[in-house]
Structures are given as structure tokens and as C-alpha cells.
Amino acid sequence: MAAAMDHAGLAVLTFEECLELVAASGVGRLAFLADGEIEILPVNYTVDGSAVAFRTATGFKLEAAVERAVVAFEVDAYDEIERTGWSVLIKGRAEVVSEPDVVRRLESSGLRPYAAVPKPEWVVIHPNTITGRRIPAAG
Amino acid sequence: MAAAMDHAGLAVLTFEECLELVAASGVGRLAFLADGEIEILPVNYTVDGSAVAFRTATGFKLEAAVERAVVAFEVDAYDEIERTGWSVLIKGRAEVVSEPDVVRRLESSGLRPYAAVPKPEWVVIHPNTITGRRIPAAG
Secondary structure: OOEEEOOOOOOOOHHHHHHHHHHHHOEEEEEEEEEEEEEEEEEEEEOOOEEEEEOOOOOOOHOOOOOOOOOOEEEEEEEOOOOEEEEEEEEEEEOOOOOOHHHHHHHHOOOOOOOOOOOEEEEEEEEEEEEEEEEEOOO | OOOOOOOOOEOOHHHHHHHHHHHHHHEEEEEEEEEEEEEEEEEEEEEEOOOEEHHHHOOOOOHHHHHOOEEEEEEEEEEEOOOOOEEEEEEEEEEOOOOOOHHHHHOOOOOOOOOOOOOOEEEEEEEEEEEEEOOOOOO
């Protein structure tokens, strides 16, 4: 079945395709409002069901985002030679995880931050919407 | 000279390093507010002085962003094997370009959208701030 196209000429990904692409990737970008400005923070993440989870240092500016209703999380991949690519956008609520059972499950994912600084907190994004687009291959 | 480190253990990039990295890359992510939610839109771009310029289709949702005071534009690169990477965040004002001289200069960059849909409009982001971080190589 041909994928639906949007007004920008991009193929609309299904929910399942979005989840598969996010699960197969490792770095995404969290966008949130802090002091009235949009911040964008790249993080490496793991997937927990349909939620995205990542580590953060205590007292980080991210906590401002957690208090906000909705954050955005984007994952993509592009090939500048083939001129193709895809992106998935998750909008949802960010939450610092405190339940020991959930922390234990997340720890078992083996996710560790790239940088050497300790990041003891786990943040989970509970998706409200997951949408994605793919650039169709040139004909 | 050793780079300054931030509280997250990341090396702080200089303004010049940020500009060089952005100029050497081709795809970034524009984050803007639309209907009270953060949207993130990947775009391929060119650099015009210290500004970032990209094409968009007429009547796109982006126009909501242009009316806003500040948008954010992020460029990054990560190596999941080496566990290194960098990101640059530009905050600034987005503007649809109407001056023929500027359009002509931008057209001469040769930038063309990945997708086949016509994108006649040029949008320029005039930076207020440009900041960047690099993950130091593991010791």
C-alpha cells in the first residue's frame, strides 16, 4: 500500500513505523521551554514500552521542562548523498522517575550517558502523539 | 588551551567553532511554537553570513513561527560507536525573505530541498545567540 503523502511531499509514517524507527535509534533531541525560550538538548535514550527514557544529572535545567505540560522529542536520520531521510516527533509529558521498580527496569536497559558526568536521574517522556515523515526516494 | 567544561561534563564550543560546525553541516532542526506546542522540523539549510537560511513551501505552518519572537535551530552529529559528538543551538528570529537581492544571493547557494515539492520561500534565522557543546573523547 502506498504511504499517504502530506502537503510538503513527505510520506506519512504509521504509528508502528515511528515506534520501530525510534526503537532502532539511540540519540534524540528534547525540546522544551525554559524562561520563555525553546531549548534543544540532544540525549541518548532507551525505549520503555511506547515511552522514551534518558538519564540526566540532578538539578539540571531540564527540571523546568518536567514541570511543563508538553515537551517535544525528535529522532531523525538523513543521508545527504542519497537525499533521503526520516524524522519522528513525539510530543508528551516529561516526568522524573522515582518509583524504584521503574528505575530498576530502566537501569537494566544498560543505557549509559556518553559524557562521564554522573547522571543518576531518569526522565521518561509519556507520549501524547507520535508522528513521523519520510522523504520519498527520488524517482 | 583546554576547552571550558560545563556542569554536564561537556566542552563548551567557542562562537567560531559553532559557526564552523554549522557551515560544514547541511541538515538542522527548527523548533518553534505553534498553537502552544513545540514543533520540530528538520530542514536542509545553507549559511548566509552568520545566519541560517532554508527553503519552505508557501503557506506552511512555519509562518506561525515567523511571527514569534524567537525560534531555536539545532545542528548536531553523533558517533554511537565512539560515543562522541557535538551540538550547536542557535536562537534567533525567523524571517521570510522578501528582498530580491537577498533571495538572489540565497538562490546562488544552490540549496535545493530533498523532497520534490516546490519550496519557493526562503526563511532566514537571524541569530541572537549561538552556543555549542562537544562530548569530550573518553580518556
